Amino acid sequence: MTEEKGVDKSIFERMCSIVGSEYVTVEEFARRAYTRGPFYSIGGGGRGRTPGIVVRPGTTEEVSEIVKLANETKTPIVPKGGGGSAASFPPPYIGGDDNILIDTLRMNKILDIDKEHMTVTAECGVLLSQLSEEVRKEGFHIYTVDVPIHMDSVGGVLSGFVGGGEPSDMATCGTMNGYLLGLKVVLPNGDIIQTGGGPGTNIHQKKFLHRDAGAPDITGMFIGDGGSFGVKTEATFTIHPYPKVYRPGIAEMGTDENMWKAFNQLVATEPYPYTRLLAFREPGKPWYFVYVIRASTKEEAGIKKQIFEDIVKANGGGPAEAGYEVAQLAKMFSARRLGQQALPKSSTMTYFGEALVPRPLSMEYLKDLNALLDETVGDLDIYKRVDFITPYLRATTITGILLYFGKGTTRDEASQRLAEKAFERMEDLCSEKYGGWSENCQGKSAAHSASFWAPTHRDFMKQLKKSLDPNDIMMPGLWRI
Amino acid sequence: MEMNHLQEVKENILKCMGCGVCRGVWERQDQAMCPVWATNIGFEDGTPRGRVTVAQDLLDGHLDYSLPLAESLYRCTDCASCVVICDAMDPETGKPIIDVPSIVRAMRMDLVENSMVPAPVRDYFKAVHVNGNPYKIPQAERNKWTEETNVQAYSGQEYLLYVGDAGSFDERGMKMARFVAEALEKGGVEFGILGSEEMSDGNDALALGESGLFEYLAQTNINTFKEKGITKVISLDPHSFNTFKNDYQGLGAKFEVVHYTQVLAGLITSGALTAQYGGAKVTYHDPCYLGRHNDIYEVPREILNAIPGLELVEMKRNKKNAFCCGGGGGNFYTDMLGGGVNSANRIRVREAAETGAEILAVACPLCAKMLEDGIRDEGLEETLAVKDIAEIVMEAAGKK
Secondary structure, rough: OOOOOOHHHHOOOHHHHHOOOHHOOHHHHHHHHHHOOHHHHHHOOOOOOOEEEEEOOOOHHHHHHHHHHHHHHHHOOEEEEEOOOOOOOOOOOOOOOOEEEHHHHHOOOEEEOOOOOEEEEOOOOOHHHHHHHHHHOOOEEOOOOOOOOOOOOOHHHHOOOOOOOOOOHHHHHHHHHHHHEEEEOOOOOOEEEEEEEEOOOOOOOOOOOOOOOOOOOOOHHHHOOOOOOEEEEEEEEEOOOOEEEEEEEEEEEEOHHHHHHHOOOOHHHOOOOEEEEEEEEEOOOOEEEEEEEEEEEEHHHHHHHHHHHHHHHOOOOOOOOOOOOHHHHHHHHHOOOOHHOOOOOOOOEEEEEEEEEEHHHHHHHHHHHHHHHHHHHHHEEEEEEEEEEEEEEOOEEEEEEEEEEEOOOOEEEEEEEEHHHHHHHHHHHHHHHHHOOOEEOOOHHHHHOOOOOOOHHHHHHHHHHHHHOOOOOOOOOOOOO | OOOOOOOOOOOHHHHOOOOOHHHHHHOHHHHHHEEHHHHOOHHHHHHHHHHHHHHHHHHHOOOOHHHHHHHHHHOOOOOOOOHHHOOOOOOOOEEEEEEEEEHHHHHHHHHHHHOOOHHHHHHHHHHHHHHHHOOOOOOOHHHHHHHHOOOOOOOOOOEEOHHHHHHOHHHHHHHHHHHHHHHHHOOOEEEEOOHHHHHOHHHHHHHHHHHHHHHHHHHHHHHHHHHHHHOOOEEHHHHHHHHHHOHHHOOOOEEEEEEEHHHHHHHHOOOOOOOOOOOEEEEEOOOOOOEEEEEHHHHHHHHHHOOOOOEEEEOOHHHHHOOOOOOOHHHHHHHOOOOOOOOOOHHHHHHHHHOOOOOEEOOHHHHHHHHHHHHHHOOOEEEEEEEHHHHHHHHHHHHH
């Protein structure tokens, strides 16, 4: 228990009675610690607003009690998971001294791994790495975002886009949202609902086996909601037999033209001859593919690898003679770590600037993005910059630039302002010219996305939010609508 | 409030990008993990990333030191797991780019200078200052552990056996000291002890931020060593070994220090000590101040591997990835970490039990005590026993 300070004393005391005094704090240093996500050092600016109180519930029922109390006192709520979002979620305009921050990481139990139905149910404070590991022990695989799975929680990922991570299996499997079967959610009024079939939605069904049979996909409504429609507390996913064969590789692709032709042919091949695919290059150097083939048998992996290599060869590429730098870059994209760990010799700070853009326009976007960064942060001490493109299924790519700032760049205000400006312009460029979506490190992506919504979409969202949350306590103002 | 020490590590603080990987991954049981994070008690400020965030906020003037903040900072066990996990190394210096333990130590030093330490920490400082040890036992009793042994006072022998506080006053530590002394004697090593002239080594005082107390203790020990002509020291305790090796040298110390396992390994290699065990499976727990802080991982294993009849099996978290027992950074004495069922020592004991080993080998008297407590709390007394390396060696020597 920590000393009560900046919030109404009765709220503090009632919070203590709900979750236990050891799981409530109003200490400023503890509250401020929750305002930070990755990439803070530069460009992030990304410190969120300091909540008035932090509470760590251990059960869905406790969350419900907290939300009811918040309604009663008209106190806004910000739910928070692992704090691994590259978008520094929640954004800095959400929250504040009178807010309740719900740290969900105490709800960290795997509730059920059903081998027969091939499902896993977990509390939403479970980190993706834990989820992945536990199902793997039972011989199964779950598609998650790959990096940084050790930081992102189930609830955080489902509430955001990918929760802040470099796509990997996403290239062919989409996000883990597609494998979500059902959710337990505490609604903004404190009610607890179950979505996705199964007990709570179907009086005879015991398992969560579908989301949209005979009814709207209510589960899907909570995906990407930023926590504004409720607090997710449990989730059920489909799991898959673990693909035992894992074949990584690197191919040298040379020019823009060669790489891009091969990239598009690979994306257009059915079934995909890869599980992960990522193209990258440093300015003035060749393009490389780093790829992973997952398969159930060696034969399947061999066939896929042959198809992959044929396409590479037909477009002027071949096996890479990877030196240290290329190997390190490949490691960066394949390891479950962030750039700084993969390139320790480079710099002190790293930035991922990435965006969802239509696949056919990706190279053009990359060219524009490079020009933009030259113009805005080109004078900063940049040790290394790396362009990258990875497919997100077939229609879209995730395209961006990694910037490794040199040791001369510290968290000075001038550098930060320049970087912030660059990221804002990148976001505008992406949305306005390409109709894409940029993962802005300043955590402003939700509002930025909403500013491009069609009027009817905006009106519907307003009505939906108002009907679910008449007191506007859950992430108020997230969409700025 | 004064933040002089924090200012000194400012560049280190500013380089952290806040990814949070330093917390470690609970389910990656082959990787290091922050023992504070593992308890699942406390808030984000208790994680390595949180501590750096707090440090930034202190530097930026958003926060000031307070007693509750001190209580949070003193939960850190100085185990350096976060450094291993982060793995961002400066190629020029070979040192971590972001050294959270150094940042925590700087904040603790500021706390001490601002007279803002929690009661258990204050009590530790006071006990050491008044008594020369944290056990509040008269110095005259420092050699009580030698009763019924042949251990002599130092009088020009080749080595000083520096026993340390736990070895001198803690029952478990005293038992370990006796085994080490027996093993050294059996191996023909000439050594003596300082007895009541030995002062606390100061490692934990420094880790807790009391640099003044540390300097006093260090200088006292250094002067004693000089007066007696001591040039070679065998350390029982990795905490002593760490500070002798890394902190005393800057204060004018001129002596060599080795950990007792290094001496025993040499004796076994040379044939001066021979041993054979009756057959047992053993797993080894790396002490943080021997392992991560000083890169000594193989020597204790070489001893265990050299004893016929012992089968060494590794815990999933081993060597640089070993999980802290919870007793580092002064926490052995202050018990600020807490953790209940997920306290560090209980987690570590569970990891040891998973290996199927009957013996949990240790090389540190503090680890020995922490892990024995963990075994008792986990109800594993019937299947797992903590034994220090010297005890194992002596048992094996007896069975030869």
